[in-house]
Amino acid sequence: MTSYSPPATATAAGIADAPHRSHRILAVSRLQLSNRMSVFGVPWMILGFIFLVNLVIWWIIYQSVADPADRTDALEGLQYSGASFYFFVYMLVLGVLSMAQYFPLALGLSATRREFWFGTSLVFVLLSVLYGVGFTVLATIERATEGWGFGGRMFTVVYFGGWDAPWYTRLLLFTSAFLFFFFVGAAIATIYQRWRVNGMLAFFATLGVVLVGAAVLITLGSGWPAVGAWFASTGAAGVVAWGLIPTAVAAVVGYLVLRRATPRG
Amino acid sequence: MTAVVEARGLTKRYKNVTAVDHVDLTIEENTIYGLLGRNGAGKTTLMQLLTGQEFAGSGSIRVFGEDPVENARVLSRISFIKESQKYPEDFTARHVLRSAPWFFPEWDAEFADRLVADFRLPLKTRIKKLSRGQLSAIGVITGLASRAPLTFFDEPYLGLDAVARQIFYDRLLEDYAEHPRTVVLSTHLIDEVGDLLEHVIVIDDGAIVIDQDAESLRGSASTIAGTAAAVDAFTAGREVLHSERLGGLATATVGRLSAAERAEASAAGLEVGPVSLQQLVVRTTAGSVPAATSADASTSFDKEQSA
């Protein structure tokens, strides 16, 4: 009917070659890492800032406490420092953003939801290991320098194995903790992608009820000592290891929720 | 001709709206389609269904012979450009154009560069600081340079000025001529794109009301104007799509007229005029507006573009 040249690419409407599945998953991973600054730059800047603030605090403590015995006490106290907590919160934020900002774009670029979730999960694992290694190195330095010269504690805190933990335990604990925050953040964000504001309200309402309910039940059953005992006997390493269960649940649930989500304008 | 899209009995209901209502649709390979209709008629939902972004309530969809939902084989051959596309906060146009080739196997980087120059798109400015037109240009460039065998443009021109829109139409035609593919253009600017289309689909209230070759649609209606008595005499026994009256004068939109009928109309002292594609679509889809405002249908249709 027409005289223009035959199509160069699609000669038949059927599908000739299936695209390489792994190739498209990696494409999503690369997409997630498009902006190096927010993935690699900002977290270390946050960490650097927290570290500097803490360095000042340690110095003040070090100056004001002259007695060696008191200094040991102060050092003991610092092992419960939650200074690095904000860094982990930022990971939670990154987990949320990876869904909220990249899901509509990835689908706009014709990725499947499955490719998006696997590609993004790959980035979470990569970043968790990367930051895990970073924190382990910093913990080793912290120990070698006796707390940066002032007995400061930021990476050898009790939640991550304490002062004497071997490097591989630290690496495992840090990496697991990062994974937890990434996947939980992402899973919560999938609820918004699927059910919007109503979903978020329902989720946080349910979460609130569950937490309060659990607290009430434990209190009524006088179970707090038992809870405390569990934490004490499981140990920091154990608690983080148990944390892998909610991480895995978040990874699976997030995927299931996202599979039926539609990006909206 | 080979069908790239086949939908049968396709239906999508939201809480209290049926956005797409028992749609049967076939889209042929290497053809430019116009998907036309009013706001909320179901155009976007239909395209979301065909691209696996939305889930059908009932009915079947086959794209390249397969179900598009979560199907990488199908989706890697589809480019769906929508006006409402969101980008990450910290993204620039460069980020988008750098990552798009990872997803579209037919991507032409040189073509993309040329389009960036054509649209004068700043590559290093954060997207949230771009104008509405520049934002639209990112979508247009992605859609054209992806060269996907099935490309959807859902009102891609928002904020683009007349010059930029003309560039879009020209580049689309040029590239389509060299790399034929199936293009579905959803738009309000019917008169602007009318000549580009080979096939026209009009959707109204979730249902397809016109599904016709653009050429057979052109000239399928005429306007006759004259004294009310002469118009009434001529339209007696004919289907009238639309009519208006002003004192003793009347106009009526009727179906295709043969040369003899045209001659008959002129002999009766009536003016015979053409009906543009846009007017035809307005006349076909304005039924749901109250009769009193139907005379303004054409203008209210135009206003929706800026909404």
Place this chain on the structure above:
Amino acid sequence: MDDSRPIFVQIAELIENDILAGTLPEESQVPSTNEFAAFHRINPATAGKGVNLLVDEGILYKRRGIGMFVATGARERLVSKRREQFQTQYVRPLVTEAAKLGISGAALVDMIREENDA
């Protein structure tokens, strides 16, 4: 392009006009359908349809792998075709309009003669 008639018919007429005017001499190559499409900003398939209309009428012919050419004798055939249409397309509306304005047949003939001499 006007809205009252199919575009491919209008494209065919434009090519015919060029042949009649001598812009496209016999045995010369006509632009490709893509060039027509780009120039007139129309769908290439539509342009192709217009060109094919003329191929069917023997006005144009295809040379495989090279393109489209004006056939020998095309101009003559177009002239006779247009002459046949002249009566209905030009004379009839002229007479109708003249009658509407009360111009008599004789007056109309005079006007035509006057215009022709000028």
